[in-house]
Amino acid sequence: MTQAFFNEMFQRSEMHAAGLPAAAFSGAGDPRTHYREFFTWMCGQSVQQITNKRAEAELNFRRVGITFAVYGAKDETGVGTERTIPFDVIPRIFPAAEWGALERGLRQRVNALNRFIHDIYHEQNIIRAGVIPAAQITGNTQYRPEMRGVNVTRDIYAHIAGIDIVRAGEGEFYVLEDNLRVPSGVSYMLENRKMMMRLFPDLFSRNRVAPVAHYPDMLLDTLRAAAPEGADNPTIVVLTPGMYNSAYFEHAFLAQQMGIELVEGQDLFVENDYLYMRTTQGPQRVDVIYRRVDDDFLDPSVFRSDSTLGVAGLIGAYRAGNVTLCNAVGTGVADDKSIYPYVPDMVRFYLGEEPILNNVPTWMCRKPDDLKYVLDHLPELVVKETHGAGGYGMLVGPASTHAEIEAFRAALLAQPDKYIAQPTLSLSTCPTYVESGIAPRHIDLRPFVLSGHEVRMVPGGLTRVALREGSLVVNSSQGGGTKDTWVLER
Incomplete structure (x- = not known):
């Protein structure tokens, strides 16, 4: 794949000619500094080599079971279908300085969101100050009156946050959405990196790429930090709706990576306001649940009475402080799109700072x-x-x-x-290997921010790419794909 071929495949795109911001190339069509080493390597590959590697990635993802169930999609027999999320072999690359600025903004935003959620279930100072109308919060379907006055460990509600970021210009990052209920996608971030290291090991000897493989260890530390007082060696479980959930692979993957049990509601029970797990050796007390079940289905005695996914009495044990739910019940009010416009005001109100990251x-x-x-x-x-x-x-x-x-x-x-x-923002594009060759496609980024003893994250995140030409919708459920995300170390 010659340099001339690479240039021609990229620059002939009408989107690039229209002057849309590109993550990898300058306006003059030259590779940005942090992409030069990758660009040089890419020019040494043949089209057939890359095509073969793409096919190998698809086969391996399917063998491992890295699939995504698309709700409503069925095969000719009427059975729900699963497919691998398309994986692109061209990574999205950040220089260290740019990532550092983004990380500072993410820490600030998640700190403010956690303070906001605590406030609205306690003093409600932000309402009293007239920053947000009361009806916008208490009238929100994601607001849970059952959480009023409930104290949670370290006052942390969103232990795991997935913040969707887009770039609309040189260094101009915007937050598109805050995902605080049950944010998903981190398993694809980890598996994408493993796949790239397997397919192209020489790339990682030529580039100092910051690691992400320690995310499960960081997540486990975050969950341990959330344990109720007195639980020195907490028992932690991942609560899944079951194998028919679209993100079940991720639930099982994270439980396995952290070395903890993957459970369904039927595996748990509450007695005297304590939560227990059924085991072959008898009941075992559970201290922390990393839950991947929505609020409405957690406890049929409090929320939806027809739920078979949760545990009767769980909210009572939670309110008594005998078990921690990560993320906390009621966090959804803070990632609702009607609350999103107020997040910059939250940063100013709770932290006394100007927001580092802008809203759209x-x-x-x-x-x-x-x-x-x-x-x-x-x-x-x-x-x-x-x-x-x-x-x-x-x-x-x-x-x-x-x-x-x-x-x-x-x-x-x-x-x-x-x-x-x-x-409609002019979202940045990144070179993507599609059926017609290399062409720019719109991308976003979901970094995963963990709040425990401190606010931390691995350098990178899940880059999602809109594979259809001109499309701005990157969601996997809408045909989007993913890329490995590199942060180059200094």
Whole structure:
């Protein structure tokens, strides 16, 4: 693969010609400094070599069972389908200084979010100060009155946070979403790195790439730090909805990597406000649950009575301080898209600092003036459901048909409080190996931030890529793929 071929494959893209920001190349089409070593290596590979490596990655991911269940997708027999998430062999690369600035912003944001969640379930100072209207919080479907006055270990609610980051220009990072309920995807970050090291070991001898393999150890330390007082050697479990959940591979993977039990609700029971796990040697007390089950299904005696995924009495044990749930019940109110516009105000209110990371400008459709603007500019905007996730329930105006836009217009007029809108950002692109060759595709990044004794993260995260040309939707459930994320050490 000659340098001329590589240049031609990248630069002939209309998106690049349009001047959209690129992660790997300058506006003049030259590789950025931190990509030069990779670029030189890539020019020495043949198209057939890369094609063979892509096929090898696909085969290995399937053999290991790294698949993703797409809700609603069925085969010809009516059975739900699973597939591997497409993996791209061209990494997304950060220089150390750029990552350092991003990390500082992530620490700041997660600190503020944890203080906010504690506040709204205790003193509610941010409401009293008039920063956020009370109805925006207490009227939110993710607000859990059952958590009022409940004290949690170290006042930490979001022990694991997945913060979605996009870049819209040179050094301009924006937070797209805060994922605090049951953030997923970290197993793909880890497996992508293992795959790249297996396929291209010579690349890692030529580049000083910061490691990410210690994430499970950091996660286990975070969970231990969350144990109730007096639990010196805590028993920790991963609670999964079961094998039919789309992220079940990740649940099993993380439990195995941390050396702890993977359990379902039927494996647990509560007695005298203590939680126990059924084992072949009798009941064993459980101190910490890393839960991958939504609030509504955790305890049928408190939330959904028809839930078979949770444990009756769990919330009573939780309120008594005898078990810790990571993440805490009620964290969802802080990652709701109707609360997202207030996060910069949270940083100022709780920390007395200016936000390092910016939000994407957001119109809240519950406000009459904002709604009018959105209705007048629907073809230009991205409209999202405030409780939506996975790329569902959203409109990307520039990529939508007239009929789709008008359908969203009707939905907005009927229930404006259910939606927010944002401008269509010129998201950065990264060279991606697609069927037609190498072309830029839009990307985002989900770093995973852990809050225990301190706020920590591994250098990198899950880079998601929109594989369809021109698409801005990177979610795996919508056909997106993933890349390895490199942070170059100094």
